Amino acid sequence: MNIMFVVRKTSLIESLKYLLFLGVMTVLISLSIGKMEYNWQWYRIWRYIVTSSSDGSLAFGPLLKGLAVTIKISVISLFFAFIIGIITALFRLSTSFAAKFIARVYLELIRNTPLLIQLFVIYFVISPVFNISPFVSAVLSLSLFEGAYASEIIRGGIISIPKGQWESAYSLGLNTLDTYRFVVIPQTMRQILPPLTGQAVSLIKDSALVSTIAIYDLTMAGQAIISETFLTFEIWLTVAAIYLIMTVSISSFVHYLEKRNNYSE
Amino acid sequence: MSKPIIVVRNLNKTFPGPDNKIEISAVKDVNVEIFQGEVVVVRGPSGAGKSTFLRCLNGLENFDSGSVVIDNTPLDHHHKNRLEIRKEVGMVFQSFNLFPHMTVRKNISLAISRVRKKSKEECEITTLDLLEKVGITDKIDSYPSQLSGGQQQRVAIARALAMNPKIMLFDEATSALDPEMISEVLDVMKALAKEGMTMVVVTHEMGFAREAGTRLLFMDNGEIVEDREVRDFFENPIEDRSKAFLSKVL
Numbered sequence: 001m002n003i004m005f006v007v008r009k010t011s012l013i014e015s016l017k018y019l020l021f022l023g024v025m026t027v028l029i030s031l032s033i034g035k036m037e038y039n040w041q042w043y044r045i046w047r048y049i050v051t052s053s054s055d056g057s058l059a060f061g062p063l064l065k066g067l068a069v070t071i072k073i074s075v076i077s078l079f080f081a082f083i084i085g086i087i088t089a090l091f092r093l094s095t096s097f098a099a100k101f102i103a104r105v106y107l108e109l110i111r112n113t114p115l116l117i118q119l120f121v122i123y124f125v126i127s128p129v130f131n132i133s134p135f136v137s138a139v140l141s142l143s144l145f146e147g148a149y150a151s152e153i154i155r156g157g158i159i160s161i162p163k164g165q166w167e168s169a170y171s172l173g174l175n176t177l178d179t180y181r182f183v184v185i186p187q188t189m190r191q192i193l194p195p196l197t198g199q200a201v202s203l204i205k206d207s208a209l210v211s212t213i214a215i216y217d218l219t220m221a222g223q224a225i226i227s228e229t230f231l232t233f234e235i236w237l238t239v240a241a242i243y244l245i246m247t248v249s250i251s252s253f254v255h256y257l258e259k260r261n262n263y264s265e
Numbered sequence: 266m267s268k269p270i271i272v273v274r275n276l277n278k279t280f281p282g283p284d285n286k287i288e289i290s291a292v293k294d295v296n297v298e299i300f301q302g303e304v305v306v307v308r309g310p311s312g313a314g315k316s317t318f319l320r321c322l323n324g325l326e327n328f329d330s331g332s333v334v335i336d337n338t339p340l341d342h343h344h345k346n347r348l349e350i351r352k353e354v355g356m357v358f359q360s361f362n363l364f365p366h367m368t369v370r371k372n373i374s375l376a377i378s379r380v381r382k383k384s385k386e387e388c389e390i391t392t393l394d395l396l397e398k399v400g401i402t403d404k405i406d407s408y409p410s411q412l413s414g415g416q417q418q419r420v421a422i423a424r425a426l427a428m429n430p431k432i433m434l435f436d437e438a439t440s441a442l443d444p445e446m447i448s449e450v451l452d453v454m455k456a457l458a459k460e461g462m463t464m465v466v467v468t469h470e471m472g473f474a475r476e477a478g479t480r481l482l483f484m485d486n487g488e489i490v491e492d493r494e495v496r497d498f499f500e501n502p503i504e505d506r507s508k509a510f511l512s513k514v515l
Binding site: 162164165167168169170171172173174175178182183186187190 | 323324325348351352354355356358360362363364365366375376379380421424425428
């Protein structure tokens with residue numbers, strides 16, 4: 001009886017706190033909007049998401065076209081970031097001094113300089129030399145940047161595999177490559193999936209920076225529309241919502257995968 | 266007499282001490298020859314270097330000096346020799362070390378398909394045979410976490426046997442088990458000994474030594490202080506250290 005009462009009481013207090021928070025937020029937002037005297041024109045944004053052509057069929061508006069570019073860049077970069085991450089992690093764990101040194105230099109270089117600067121260096125300095133397109137420059141810098149962080153996650157995952165797993169694989173006559181491929185990496189994957197997802201979400205968000213090197217991604221599309229229409233608030237809020245939908249769906253999909261693949265329970 | 270299948274000469278292994286200054290000797294100048302079909306039981310107090318000695322036999326531990334020759338292949342710094350030896354030497358660990366992300370079937374068949382390059386059908390036949398041998402055919406699709414300790418260790422034995430090794434090493438294979446599961450694992454080991462498998466067994470199970478062992482090594486402080494026939498050992502232990510030890514456990 002007593003416990004029931006306590007539980008009810010705390011949940012009541014929690015709900016009251018929540019309502020209070022919502023109330024304060026609503027007041028603050030409406031106050032600021034009122035002060036802004038901004039003329040909201042939400043009805044105008046739809047044509048930038050979906051356009052209908054003269055024969056009545058629907059087509060992607062500029063925002064969705066930008067989204068497609070963002071997705072394309074993110075997926076390709078994610079793939080390469082993962083490859084770079086694995087190679088760097090293996091380099092750091094190897095016994096070769098040269099491999100360790102190369103990995104170390106790469107990590108320090110990438111992690112201690114801003115991504116925007118790396119993007120500019122690749123786009124303005126390296127890409128003219130090798131004659132690579134803005135798209136490739138974008139993918140290259142994003143992969144290199146996220147790969148550095150992914151490698152730390154992967155390295156941590158590999159280190160966490162118990163010594164006995166290596167020993168039993170070796171005692172069966174498996175070589176190092178097969179030990180990694182069949183024993184260590186699959187077990188590592190399960191552990192590093194959540195932090196790696198976080199990195200993928202970061203990558204999608206960081207990809208907004210490629211708008212600075214003339215790539216027509218989601219952010220760039222938003223910017224272009226605003227300069228034409230002055231729908232500053234509506235477009236930026238819409239762009240933010242699209243990013244949010246993307247990242248939240250990735251997180252929940254991986255969460256679902258994790259639950260399904262839980263072999264230890 | 267035939268040639269020994271394991272030849273260990275002047276084996277030395279040290280570990281760095283707590284402050285990396287002093288070195289601790291784990292195996293000290295060990296000389297031993299083991300012949301085909303022998304079941305050698307290695308005994309001794311904890312810290313005597315039994316496990317380290319065993320792990321030197323398949324190159325899980327790098328030794329400092331001396332030589333180990335397994336079936337005419339020297340265990341040296343050549344990676345190829347090391348792999349070759351590991352194919353012929355199976356090992357069972359105290360903590361089972363099954364691959365938790367694989368079913369029992371995959372645990373057993375992984376090495377046969379990857380190292381021995383056998384076809385899927387051959388792998389399946391071998392796996393079923395071995396599971397029958399260790400008495401758990403019904404668990405073929407289970408994951409290690411769904412098995413009891415005794416079952417896991419029997420799968421681990423089957424996994425090592427799948428490579429069809431010439432020698433089997435057992436590193437305290439029953440020490441992590443609940444008492445009621447020890448016998449099911451020991452029974453498998455005894456059956457293996459009866460089939461003529463060459464075995465080196467680090468164990469505290471004197472019953473196993475008496476029943477299945479042919480030879481007994483007693484280690485203390487990294488040295489082999491006694492090396493005798495099992496029967497002889499139980500009748501009249503000579504070394505004081507093993508005498509004291511034996512009087513404690515019997």
